[in-house]
Structure formats: C-alpha cells, structure tokens
Amino acid sequence: MERRGAPAVIDCDLHNVVPSVQALFPYLSDYWVDTIRETAFKGAPANFYPANMPTSARPDAAPPDGGPPGSDLATLRAQALDAWGAECGILNCAYAVESIHNPHAAEALARAVNDWQIAEWLDREPRLRASIVVPSHHPDLAAREIERVGGHPGFVQVFLPVRAPAPYGNRRYYPIYEAAVRHGLVVGLHAGGASKLPPTPAGWPSYYSEEWTGMAAIFQSQLLSLVSEGVFDQFPALRVALIEGGWTWLPALLWRFDKEWKGLRREIPWVRRPPSAYIREHVRLTLQPLDAPPDPAHLLQIIDQLGSDELLLFSTDYPHWHFDRPEEALPAGLPDDLRRKILHDNARAFYNLA
Amino acid sequence: MERRGAPAVIDCDLHNVVPSVQALFPYLSDYWVDTIRETAFKGAPANFYPANMPTSARPDAAPPDGGPPGSDLATLRAQALDAWGAECGILNCAYAVESIHNPHAAEALARAVNDWQIAEWLDREPRLRASIVVPSHHPDLAAREIERVGGHPGFVQVFLPVRAPAPYGNRRYYPIYEAAVRHGLVVGLHAGGASKLPPTPAGWPSYYSEEWTGMAAIFQSQLLSLVSEGVFDQFPALRVALIEGGWTWLPALLWRFDKEWKGLRREIPWVRRPPSAYIREHVRLTLQPLDAPPDPAHLLQIIDQLGSDELLLFSTDYPHWHFDRPEEALPAGLPDDLRRKILHDNARAFYNLA
Numbered sequence: 001m002e003r004r005g006a007p008a009v010i011d012c013d014l015h016n017v018v019p020s021v022q023a024l025f026p027y028l029s030d031y032w033v034d035t036i037r038e039t040a041f042k043g044a045p046a047n048f049y050p051a052n053m054p055t056s057a058r059p060d061a062a063p064p065d066g067g068p069p070g071s072d073l074a075t076l077r078a079q080a081l082d083a084w085g086a087e088c089g090i091l092n093c094a095y096a097v098e099s100i101h102n103p104h105a106a107e108a109l110a111r112a113v114n115d116w117q118i119a120e121w122l123d124r125e126p127r128l129r130a131s132i133v134v135p136s137h138h139p140d141l142a143a144r145e146i147e148r149v150g151g152h153p154g155f156v157q158v159f160l161p162v163r164a165p166a167p168y169g170n171r172r173y174y175p176i177y178e179a180a181v182r183h184g185l186v187v188g189l190h191a192g193g194a195s196k197l198p199p200t201p202a203g204w205p206s207y208y209s210e211e212w213t214g215m216a217a218i219f220q221s222q223l224l225s226l227v228s229e230g231v232f233d234q235f236p237a238l239r240v241a242l243i244e245g246g247w248t249w250l251p252a253l254l255w256r257f258d259k260e261w262k263g264l265r266r267e268i269p270w271v272r273r274p275p276s277a278y279i280r281e282h283v284r285l286t287l288q289p290l291d292a293p294p295d296p297a298h299l300l301q302i303i304d305q306l307g308s309d310e311l312l313l314f315s316t317d318y319p320h321w322h323f324d325r326p327e328e329a330l331p332a333g334l335p336d337d338l339r340r341k342i343l344h345d346n347a348r349a350f351y352n353l354a
Numbered sequence: 355m356e357r358r359g360a361p362a363v364i365d366c367d368l369h370n371v372v373p374s375v376q377a378l379f380p381y382l383s384d385y386w387v388d389t390i391r392e393t394a395f396k397g398a399p400a401n402f403y404p405a406n407m408p409t410s411a412r413p414d415a416a417p418p419d420g421g422p423p424g425s426d427l428a429t430l431r432a433q434a435l436d437a438w439g440a441e442c443g444i445l446n447c448a449y450a451v452e453s454i455h456n457p458h459a460a461e462a463l464a465r466a467v468n469d470w471q472i473a474e475w476l477d478r479e480p481r482l483r484a485s486i487v488v489p490s491h492h493p494d495l496a497a498r499e500i501e502r503v504g505g506h507p508g509f510v511q512v513f514l515p516v517r518a519p520a521p522y523g524n525r526r527y528y529p530i531y532e533a534a535v536r537h538g539l540v541v542g543l544h545a546g547g548a549s550k551l552p553p554t555p556a557g558w559p560s561y562y563s564e565e566w567t568g569m570a571a572i573f574q575s576q577l578l579s580l581v582s583e584g585v586f587d588q589f590p591a592l593r594v595a596l597i598e599g600g601w602t603w604l605p606a607l608l609w610r611f612d613k614e615w616k617g618l619r620r621e622i623p624w625v626r627r628p629p630s631a632y633i634r635e636h637v638r639l640t641l642q643p644l645d646a647p648p649d650p651a652h653l654l655q656i657i658d659q660l661g662s663d664e665l666l667l668f669s670t671d672y673p674h675w676h677f678d679r680p681e682e683a684l685p686a687g688l689p690d691d692l693r694r695k696i697l698h699d700n701a702r703a704f705y706n707l708a
Contacts, residue, residue, distance in 0.1 A: 167556045167564070199555050200575035201568075202521040209618045210521070210578045213611050214555075217571035221554035224564045246610055251652070252602040256645035257567050264563045291610035293659065298605070301655045305647065 010347035011089040013190075013243050013286045013315035014080050016121055016130075017070035018043065018095050018113060027112035027119075032105070044096040044109060045194070061319030069319040073124055080318040081127050087344065088353055091121060091130040092159055092190055092243060098137045099194035106135035107145065114149045122154030129351070131159035131188050134176070143175035150183030156351045157186040161193020162215070162245060168222050169229030177235045186351055189222055191215050191244040216291075219245035220253050223279060227257070230270035232278045239350060240283045244317055247285040248293075251305035254279065280308045284350050286315035287342060288322045288329065299331050303338070312342045313350065364701035365443040367544075367597050367640045367669035368434050370475055370484075371424035372397065372449050372467060381466035381473075386459070398450040398463060399548070415673030423673040427478055434672040435481050441698065442707055445475060445484040446513055446544055446597060452491045453548035460489035461499065468503045476508030483705070485513035485542050488530070497529035504537030510705045511540040515547020516569070516599060522576050523583030531589045540705060543576055545569050545598040570645075573599035574607050577633060581611070584624035586632045593704060594637045598671055601639040602647075605659035608633065634662045638704050640669035641696060642676045642683065653685050657692070666696045667704065 018024060021043030025033050035041070061079060063072030070076065081089055095113045100106040113133040121128055132155050134142035146158055158180045166172060168189065180187050192215070198204045199211045199218065219242050232238060254276040261268075261275050271278070292299055306312075316322075316329060330339065347353065372378060375397030379387050389395070415433060417426030424430065435443055449467045454460040467487040475482055486509050488496035500512055512534045520526060522543065534541050546569070552558045553565045553572065573596050586592060608630040615622075615629050625632070646653055660666075670676075670683060684693065701707065 162556075164556045167554060167559050169564075170560070195556065197552070197555065197557055200521060200579070201551065201553050201555055201572045202516075202518045202549065202575050202579065203551055205521050205575075205579055205582070206524070207582050207622055209614060209622050210523075210575075210582045212618065213614045214575050214578050216606075216610060217574050218555045220571050221556050221559075221564075221568050224568050225554070225556065225559055228559070228561050228564045228567075246606075248606040248609060249603060251647065252570075252600075252606060252645060252656070255602060255647045256570060256600055259643075259645055260563060260567045264566070268561055268563050289613075291606060291613055293605065293609045298655075298659050301652075301659070302606070305652050305655070 008087045008344055009084050009314050010344045010353065011080060011084060011086050011316050011318070012241070012313040012347050013288065013317045014076065014089045014091050015070045015317070015319060016076065016091045016093050016117065017068050018093065018116065019067040019071035024109065024112040024116055027115040028108060032108045044099050057319045058321045073121060076318065077125060080316060081125070084316065086127060088127055088129060090156060090351070091117065091128055092188065093117060093131065093133055094159070094161070094190060094192060095133050096161065096194045097133060097135050098161055103135065103138045103141060106138065107141045110135050110145050111148070114145065118149070118152060118154065122152070128154065129156040129353070130154055131157040132185070133159055136160050136176070137165055139173050139175045143179040146176065146179035146183060146185070150179065150185060155185065156353070157188040157241065160187060160189050161195070162189045162191055162218050162222055163193030163195040163197070163199060165195050165197060167225030169225030169227070169231050171229070174234070177231065177238055181235050181237045184352060186239045186241050188241040188243050189219065189245070216246045216249050220249065223253065223283065224257065227271060227275045227278050228268050230268070232282050233270055233272070238282060241313065241350070242283060242285045243315070244286060244289065246289055246291045247312065248291045248299070248302050250285065251302060254307070276307065280311065284311055284313050284346065286313045288315045288317040290322065290331065292331065296332050300333055303331070309338050309341050310346050313347045314343045362441045362698055363438050363668050364698045364707065365434060365438060365440050365670050365672070366595070366667040366701050367642065367671045368430065368443045368445050369424045369671070369673060370430065370445045370447050370471065371422050372447065372470065373421040373425035378463065378466040378470055381469040382462060386462045398453050411673045412675050427475060430672065431479060434670060435479070438670065440481060442481055442483060444510060444705070445471065445482055446542065447471060447485065447487055448513070448515070448544060448546060449487050450515065450548045451487060451489050452515055457489065457492045457495060460492065461495045464489050464499050465502070468499065472503070472506060472508065476506070482508065483510040483707070484508055485511040486539070487513055490514050490530070491519055493527050493529045497533040500530065500533035500537060500539070504533065504539060509539065510707070511542040511595065514541060514543050515549070516543045516545055516572050516576055517547030517549040517551070517553060519549050519551060521579030523579030523581070523585050525583070528588070531585065531592055535589050535591045538706060540593045540595050542595040542597050543573065543599070570600045570603050574603065577607065577637065578611065581625060581629045581632050582622050584622070586636050587624055587626070592636060595667065595704070596637060596639045597669070598640060598643065600643055600645045601666065602645045602653070602656050604639065605656060608661070630661065634665065638665055638667050638700065640667050640671075642669045642671040644676065644685065646685065650686050654687055657685070663692050663695050664700050667701045668697045
C-alpha cells in the first residue's frame with residue numbers, strides 16, 4: 001500500500017461528505033423517511049464553507065457521477081489513500097446535526113450518518129477509520145450514540161464542531177467525555193459548526209474571510225475552557241484532537257495561559273499543573289491548514305516553541321485544497337525524527353492504531 | 355524629569371480611576387446629580403477585573419486617603435511618572451459608560467469623566483495625556499463627544515473597549531473614526547468592556563481565568579474585522595492602538611490572515627494589500643501584559659517575526675501589577691535601537707507627541 005520511496009502516512013483529517021439526505025434513507029426509519037419527504041427537508045448543511053469556491057476543494061475531487069467532493073469512496077481511495085501511500089486515514093464527516101433543533105431528528109440523522117459510514121466507508125476500506133457524528137447540542141443523546149456504535153473498531157474518535165453553544169469545558173458535556181473515554185475514543189474538535197452563536201466574541205462579522213481566519217480563536221477559547229474547568233483531571237484518559245484549526249498560534253497561547261494561571265490559579269485550584277502541561281499531555285493538532293510564515297525559518301522556530309515533538313498530526317484535509325503538491329503539505333527543513341513523528345508515529349500512539 | 359541613568363520613557367498605558375460617581379458631580383448637570391441621588395446609582399463599574407486580588411494592582415497604589423488604586427494624581431505622579439522618568443504617560447480611564455443602556459445617561463457620564471480628566475489630571479500635570487471616554491455603543495453620541503473635547507491638547511486617543519456589541523470594522527462605527535481622524539486622535543482598543551455579549555465565540559465561560567486569558571482572542575477578532583471591512587482604506591489616516599491585549603499572538607495571526615486573504619480576497623476586493631501590510635502601517639500594540647515564554651530566546655524570535663520594529667509601545671499598565679521590578683518590564687536582550695524605539699520613539703511618532 002506504500003508508494004515506492006514515499007513515507008507511510010497516517011492522514012488524520014479526511015472528509016467524507018453525505019451527498020444528499022436521500023443517501024441516508026437506507027439508514028433511517030420509515031417515520032423519518034416519510035417526514036423528510038413530506039417536509040422537503042434537505043438535510044443538515046454538510047458544510048459551512050463556500051463549497052464552490054476554487055479555494056475550497058480540489059477540482060478533481062468531485063466523483064465522476066457528479067456528487068460533491070468527498071462523497072465517493074473510490075475517488076477518495078485513489079486521491080487520498082493510494083496517492084499518499086497512507087497506511088490509515090481518519091474520516092471526519094462534518095454533517096451538522098447540531099443545526100437541527102428537534103432532538104429526535106438530530107439523533108436519528110446522527111445514527112443514520114454513522115450507519116452510512118460503517119456500511120459505505122469503514123466496511124469497504126480497511127485503511128479507513130472514522131469519527132462518530134453526534135448531536136453534540138444534546139450531550140445525553142450524543143453519549144447514547146457513542147454507546148451504540150463506539151464498539152465498532154472503525155471508530156476512533158467523536159466529532160465535535162469547535163463552534164458550540166457553550167464552551168466544551170462546561171459540565172453539560174461530561175456525558176460525552178465519559179462515553180468517549182469508556183470506549184477509548186479521542187474527542188476531535190473540528191473547525192466549523194452550527195452553534196447559533198456569533199463566531200467572534202464581538203458579535204457577527206460581515207465576511208467569510210473574518211469567520212474562517214478567526215476560527216483559530218475559537219479553538220483557543222475551547223482549550224482555555226477544557227483546561228480551566230478541570231476536564232483533564234476529571235477524565236485523566238481523555239485525549240482531544242484539534243482538527244483544521246491551525247497551530248502556529250499555540251506557543252503564544254501556552255505562554256499567556258501559563259502566566260495567567262500563575263496569577264489566578266486560586267480561582268481554579270483543581271488545575272494543579274501549568275496549563276501547558278495538560279495541553280502537551282492530552283491534546284494534539286492536525287497539520288493542515290498550515291498558517292505558514294513567508295520565512296520558513298520562522299516556522300521551525302514555532303515548532304521548537306511548541307515544546308514537544310508529539311503534538312502535530314499529519315493531515316491533508318482532503319478534499320479541501322491547501323497545497324498544490326504533496327511535498328508542500330509538510331514544512332520544509334524538518335529533522336527526520338520529527339518528520340516521522342508528524343507523518344505517523346504521533347497519530348499511531350494518540351489514536352492507538354495497531 | 356529623567357532619573358539619572360534611566361531612559362526617558364513614554365508610558366502608553368496608565369490607568370486613572372474614577373473613585374466614585376460622586377467625584378463626577380462637579381461635572382454633571384443638576385438633573386443628573388439629582389437622578390443619581392434619587393436612584394442610588396453607583397456609576398458605571400470602573401473595572402471588570404477582580405480589583406482586590408493581589409495580582410490586579412500594586413498594593414501600594416491605593417492613595418493614602420483610601421480611594422482605589424489609580425484614583426490619585428499625586429500617587430500616580432510619584433509611582434508611574436517620576437519613578438520611570440517618564441517624559442509622557444497616556445491615561446486610559448476604563449469607566450465603562452458602554453454598560454449604561456440609557457443613551458443620555460451614558461453620554462452625560464462620558465462628558466463628566468472627560469471634564470474630570472481635563473480638570474483633575476491633564477491641567478495639573480503636563481506630562482500626562484489621556485484618552486477620551488465615549489459612549490461607544492452609540493457611535494453618533496461618541497462622535498459628538500469627540501467633537502466636544504477632541505481639540506484639547508491633552509487628548510491623544512479615543513478609548514474603545516475591545517469587547518463590543520459588533521466588530522469594530524462595522525459601518526456603524528464610522529462616525530467615531532471620522533471624528534478621531536478629524537482631530538488627529540488615535541483610536542485605542544483596550545482590554546475589557548461591557549458589551550453584553552459572551553467573551554468567547556463559544557458562549558459564556560465559567561471562570562475569570564478563561565475570560566482574561568481569552569481577551570487576546572477578542573483583539574484578534576477586532577483586527578480581522580477592521581482590516582476585512584476596509585476601514586483603513588476608508589480612513590487612510592486612522593491609527594489604532596491595541597492596549598493591554600498582549601502581542602506574542604500577532605505573528606501567527608498575520609501569517610494566517612495573509613494566507614487566507616490570498617485565497618478569499620475576491621470576497622473583500624477593497625483589501626488591496628496583504629492584511630499584514632495594513633496592520634504594520636496602522637496598528638501598534640502596548641508592551642504589557644507581556645506573555646513571555648520561559649525561554650527568553652523565544653521572545654526574541656517572536657519580536658523578529660513581527661516583521662517591524664515599530665509596532666511595540668512601552669507600557670506599564672500602572673497600577674496593574676505585571677512585574678516586580680522595572681527592568682522586568684522590558685524583554686531581556688533587546689538590541690539598543692529596538693529598545694529605544696519601544697521605550698519612546700514608536701510612541702512619539704504614533705501619537706504625534708512633540
């Protein structure tokens with residue numbers, strides 16, 4: 001499965017896309033199929049990014065029969081797994097069930113998406129793993145769905161949209177973390193989501209450019225919340241992946257967080273170690289999108305400032321388009337040892353991949 | 355005025371504090387004095403930080419007569435101006451008139467605070483400059499107040515709380531920028547504010563530690579908005595200071611912003627140059643709080659990554675407590691030229707100080 005001369009990679013961010021709500025009909029009860037037909041419901045918006053902009057997805061990623069990029073296993077297998085000699089790829093299906101107010105409908109669609117992932121992706125391609133789609137706005141239902149499918153060997157992660165109605169350290173989410181830990185699953189926070197809240201702490205921006213560039217700040221808020229609320233002491237086995245949120249911002253956040261913790265920790269005494277220690281132990285970040293500086297030396301400085309060579313996980317974010325040639329996916333000038341850790345060792349250890 | 359052997363400094367963030375709403379009575383009309391007495395109104399909250407925590411303010415900054423730290427000119431003169439040999443100090447009074455829903459009351463209190471600043475600070479101490487307090491949630495009234503006092507030579511800046519009900523690139527704020535530019539004033543975005551919105555894009559956090567550490571992300575959102583909305587093309591003379599928001603996060607933001615602008619600029623065609631070019635031209639950042647890394651070499655890397663030696667403005671954030679000894683206020687190992695720029699040259703040019 002490995003290209004001659006190419007390194008084996010573990011790709012920690014592939015996107016499989018539900019082509020239409022009709023594709024889920026085989027996995028929905030008659031009640032929901034009838035309801036969807038009667039209401040002309042189009043399904044949860046599969047993505048919030050402008051799907052037709054040439055910057056959003058590789059133009060050749062749409063399948064021959066005309067579905068959206070990422071909706072066809074054969075195309076993904078050829079372009080993302082075979083082309084990279086991937087020993088493993090982790091699917092993150094961003095089907096936004098959290099946008100659906102009816103909790104029963106949200107749960108039914110999450111179940112359908114997961115059964116669709118099992119039948120049409122995991123059971124057909126042994127190199128694939130996947131994230132469980134859950135109604136994250138109803139943690140009790142999310143936990144029930146994790147219990148239902150968490151034992152399937154193809155699932156290695158629970159997908160949570162980084163935009164959320166409350167910070168993820170909030171106690172309301174504990175049922176999700178309990179279920180994830182019980183099944184040995186990573187909790188993956190992924191860019192985007194339908195939280196109904198403005199995507200900035202100053203309210204609604206006018207342009208997508210602001211929203212997308214500012215997504216990094218939402219990841220920062222979630223990290224602050226997870227550590228400050230003591231989630232990693234409450235769930236010592238919890239592992240959290242930050243997916244598609246960038247990472248060059250991390251050193252500055254760790255410095256600020258550690259500094260303010262020194263001054264303010266009497267308020268949060270359960271945070272017994274510097275926040276950076278929790279983050280370096282429990283959190284990993286996917287490589288793409290790589291917010292690379294013009295000067296490659298600056299990127300190597302940032303990597304050094306991370307203070308650990310175990311934090312970064314290789315990802316292509318396929319079929320999103322972040323680079324033109326495979327060799328651009330990795331920063332230039334990485335030492336061999338770090339390169340190997342990013343390409344596969346870190347992911348293998350973090351996701352317990354055999 | 356300069357200590358022997360000490361460098362002249364321009365301190366771009368001093369805090370003068372309204373000791374009580376009664377202190378504003380000489381500057382309020384009978385109507386408002388009567389209303390405040392009849393309603394037992396305590397005035398806008400002067401600060402949102404936990405004022406009595408030892409990490410918040412120097413314990414010796416409270417005046418002898420018992421007022422809050424920062425409320426007494428003689429104490430501030432001795433501790434912040436004389437002690438540093440400051441040739442100039444810029445007052446930022448964080449009197450949160452934006453917390454007051456009644457627009458007439460908000461305007462009246464802003465006027466009173468500014469007249470109090472003129473009479474009790476600026477006219478008594480020639481080394482002081484100050485920021486105009488405005489009802490920022492009502493830009494028309496804010497502009498009227500800038501027109502009223504903007505000609506006073508002591509005012510060099512308009513104070514805007516970084517937390518706001520809408521991102522500062524929004525057109526609703528144009529009257530403020532027009533008035534500021536007309537009077538040659540900097541617009542200073544300062545940590546904090548009573549926006550009524552959650553301080554994170556994921557909703558309300560539980561702890562002050564999260565709120566304060568996450569303040570850096572609000573500055574990032576505001577920068578994205580100001581540039582993406584084209585404010586710096588609309589107002590080419592506009593200068594914006596980011597005060598008390600940290601700055602080690604800036605290089606990563608510039609890289610991400612420039613990169614996404616390349617992909618998405620068709621949406622915001624009025625942004626004709628890379629965002630980093632606008633920011634390096636129009637924006638400056640105060641030095642404290644300094645989110646310093648454990649390794650001083652990393653901080654020098656970040657300063658290099660800023661890509662300009664004109665961005666940082668010396669500040670003590672007096673009477674807030676960020677360091678124990680003056681020499682800790684500046685990063686170690688700065689080249690002499692950069693040190694001089696940070697200590698005074700950058701501020702002198704940016705604020706047009708004689």
